[in-house]
Amino acid sequence: MASEGSQKHTAVAEPEPIIAPGHTLATVTDKISSIVLTPGITKGWLGGFTIAVMLFLLLNVVMVYLFTFGVGIWGINVPVAWAFAITNFVWWIGIGHAGTLISAFLLLMHQRWRTSINRFAEAMTIFAVMCAGMFPLLHMGRPWLFYYMMPYPNPMWLWPQFRSPLVWDVFAVSTYFTVSLLFWFVGLIPDLATLRDKAKGRISQVVYGMLALGWRGSAVHWSRYEFASLLLAGIATPLVVSVHTVVSFDFTAAIVPGWHSTIFPPYFVAGAIYSGFAMVLTLAIPLRKYYHLEDLVTIRHLDIISKVMLATGMIVAYAYLIEAFMAFYSGSEYEKFMLMNRMTGPYKVVYWGLITCNLIIPQLLWFRKVRRNAAALFAIALVINVGMWLERFVIIAISLHRDFIPGKWGMYYPTRWDWATLAGSFGLFFVLFYLFIRFLPMISMVEVRSLVHQTEEEKLHA
Amino acid sequence: MPQIFHRSANALARGSIVIAIALVGLLGIALWEITMSPYYTEQDVTRQQPVPFSHRHHAGELGIDCRYCHTSVEKSSFAGLPPTQTCMTCHSQIWTNSEMLEPVRASYRTNQSLAWTRVNALPDFVYFDHSIHVAKGVGCTTCHGPIAEMPLTYRAGTLYMSWCLDCHRQPEKYVRPKSEVFNPFYQPPPNQLELGRQLVKEYKIQSLQHCSTCHR
Numbered sequence: 001m002a003s004e005g006s007q008k009h010t011a012v013a014e015p016e017p018i019i020a021p022g023h024t025l026a027t028v029t030d031k032i033s034s035i036v037l038t039p040g041i042t043k044g045w046l047g048g049f050t051i052a053v054m055l056f057l058l059l060n061v062v063m064v065y066l067f068t069f070g071v072g073i074w075g076i077n078v079p080v081a082w083a084f085a086i087t088n089f090v091w092w093i094g095i096g097h098a099g100t101l102i103s104a105f106l107l108l109m110h111q112r113w114r115t116s117i118n119r120f121a122e123a124m125t126i127f128a129v130m131c132a133g134m135f136p137l138l139h140m141g142r143p144w145l146f147y148y149m150m151p152y153p154n155p156m157w158l159w160p161q162f163r164s165p166l167v168w169d170v171f172a173v174s175t176y177f178t179v180s181l182l183f184w185f186v187g188l189i190p191d192l193a194t195l196r197d198k199a200k201g202r203i204s205q206v207v208y209g210m211l212a213l214g215w216r217g218s219a220v221h222w223s224r225y226e227f228a229s230l231l232l233a234g235i236a237t238p239l240v241v242s243v244h245t246v247v248s249f250d251f252t253a254a255i256v257p258g259w260h261s262t263i264f265p266p267y268f269v270a271g272a273i274y275s276g277f278a279m280v281l282t283l284a285i286p287l288r289k290y291y292h293l294e295d296l297v298t299i300r301h302l303d304i305i306s307k308v309m310l311a312t313g314m315i316v317a318y319a320y321l322i323e324a325f326m327a328f329y330s331g332s333e334y335e336k337f338m339l340m341n342r343m344t345g346p347y348k349v350v351y352w353g354l355i356t357c358n359l360i361i362p363q364l365l366w367f368r369k370v371r372r373n374a375a376a377l378f379a380i381a382l383v384i385n386v387g388m389w390l391e392r393f394v395i396i397a398i399s400l401h402r403d404f405i406p407g408k409w410g411m412y413y414p415t416r417w418d419w420a421t422l423a424g425s426f427g428l429f430f431v432l433f434y435l436f437i438r439f440l441p442m443i444s445m446v447e448v449r450s451l452v453h454q455t456e457e458e459k460l461h462a
Numbered sequence: 463m464p465q466i467f468h469r470s471a472n473a474l475a476r477g478s479i480v481i482a483i484a485l486v487g488l489l490g491i492a493l494w495e496i497t498m499s500p501y502y503t504e505q506d507v508t509r510q511q512p513v514p515f516s517h518r519h520h521a522g523e524l525g526i527d528c529r530y531c532h533t534s535v536e537k538s539s540f541a542g543l544p545p546t547q548t549c550m551t552c553h554s555q556i557w558t559n560s561e562m563l564e565p566v567r568a569s570y571r572t573n574q575s576l577a578w579t580r581v582n583a584l585p586d587f588v589y590f591d592h593s594i595h596v597a598k599g600v601g602c603t604t605c606h607g608p609i610a611e612m613p614l615t616y617r618a619g620t621l622y623m624s625w626c627l628d629c630h631r632q633p634e635k636y637v638r639p640k641s642e643v644f645n646p647f648y649q650p651p652p653n654q655l656e657l658g659r660q661l662v663k664e665y666k667i668q669s670l671q672h673c674s675t676c677h678r
Binding site for chain 1: 466467471472498620624
C-alpha cells in the first residue's frame, strides 16, 4: 500500500519521451517517406477521398447557384445580414492559427515536441485559410468586383476604404496565407529532396525534383535553411496574434451590443488557438492510428495538446464570464438585454449548447486519464470544434437579430444552401488534405531526424 | 546517384524567376494601357451615324450656336438631341435634293426620328446634370472637346470617373467666364489658374466630391 502511494506521489524521474525509443535517422526517413512513395492507394484513403470529392462537387454546385441567383439563396436579410458565411470565415481562419503557432511560435520557443506535428498542422493552416478566404468572396453581393478590395491604380481614382476593418482583413488574410505558404514550403524543401532521391518512377523524380529546387544537402544549404526557417518563424509568429485580432475588429468596429467590445481581440485569438488545436487533434488522432504513427505522434503529444486546449479554453471561459459581468456592470440596458436575449431568447438552445461544448465538456481535460485516451480526446476535440462554430454564430447572428430598435428585430433561419456551403467548404479542405497526406510527407522528416539525433546526444552525455 | 535533370536546369530555373517577375510587370502595364486606350474608352473614335453630320460645318463655319439644336442644356440634365424639324428649318430651303440628306427628308416625311448613335454617354449609375455645369461656367468644349473642328463627331474625353474628378477637385483649372460658355473657339488664357480661382469664388462653385453627388 505504502509503496503504491509513494509511486503515485513521486515525480516522474524522466519526462516521457516525445519519440518512441529505438528510432534511428534511417528508420524515421523510411517510415515517413514510404507512406508517400509506396505506389497505389489504400481503400481507406480512397473512401475518405471520395467523400471529400463529393463534398467539393457540392461546393461547386453551390457556387454556381450562388453566383447566378445571389446571396438571397441563404437565409440572410435585415437585420441578420451576416450569418453562416462570416461565421464560417471566422471559424476556418481561427482553425488556421494553431498550425502557425505550432510551426512558428513553438520553433522560436525551442519546444521539441512540435517536430512530429508541425508539418500537417501547417498544412491544415494553409488549407483552412484557403477555405476561409472563399467566404468573403462568396458573401459579396457583386463577387465579380472582388478586386475593388485591393488598392490598384484604377480609372476611378478611388482607393478602398482604408478605415474599414473589412479592408484590413484583406491584407491580414492575404499576408497570413502568403507567409504560411512560404514557411511551409521552405520547410518542405529538404524532405522533397529526400523523396526525389528515393523515388523510383520518372514522374515522381521529376516532380519532386522540381519542387526541391535543387537541394543538395550541403552545409551551406542547411545553414541557409535554418536561417530562413527562423526568419519566417519570426515573421509568422506575430501573425498568430494580429490576423485574428484584425478579424475580431470586423465586429468591434461596429456599435452593435455584443460586438462593440474591447475584449474581442484577446478573446478571439485565444478562441482561435483553442479551436485550432482541437482541429489538430481531430486530424492527428485518425492519422496516427491509420498510418501507425503512434511512435512519432505519441501519447505525450496528445497530453501536451490537451493541456494547451485546456488553457486556451479557460481563457475563452473567462471571456464569456467577463462579457456577462460587463453586460450588467455597464448599466447599459442594451448590453443587459443582449446577454439576457442570448440566455433566454429564441436562440437560447444555441447559446447553452455553446456553453456546454466550450466550457463544460472540456473540463474533462483536467483528468490525466482523459488526456491520454485518444478516443476520448477525439470526441472532445469534435465537441470543441462544434462549440467554437456555435460561438461565432452566437456572436454574429444573435447579436444582430435583436439590437437597439425593436422595430428592426427579426429572426434568422438557415436555408439548405447555408448548410450546403458549410459542408462544401469541408469538401475543399479534405480534398486538399487527402492529397497532401498522399503526395507529401505529413511529418517533417528533417525535424524528427534532428530530434532523434538530439535525444541520442543527450543519452550519450547524460 | 544519377542526376535527374540536365545541368542546364540550373540556368533555366534562375532565368524563369527573372522572366516571371518581368511577365507580371508587363501584364500590369498592358492592362493599364488597354484600360486607357481608345479600344476601351472609345475616345477619338468616330461612330457610324445615320447621316454624316458635320459639327465643323454647322457650328464652326456657319457659326450656329450650340443651343440652336441642343435646346435643353440650360434647363435640364440632358442637353437634348434636335428633332428633325430643327434640321428642316434650313434644309427645307437649301440642299433640298442632296442625296446625303435624304435620310433627314425621309424622317421628316414619315415622322420617324433619326436614330443618332450616342457619342457621349455615361453609364446608368451616374447621374449627370448639364444645366448646373453650364450655369457655373463650364464651357461646352471643356468636356466635349474642339467640337467646332470635328468633321465627324467623336468623344473627346475618356468619361472616366477620374476625368470628372480632375475638374471636380480643382475647378479653377477649367472654369471660364459665363459669357464664353457657348463659344466653341474659346482658349483658356495664360493666367487660367488665377482667373479660375477668382471665378470659383465669384460663381460660388462648390466642386462637390461626395459620392452621392453623382451616384444618387
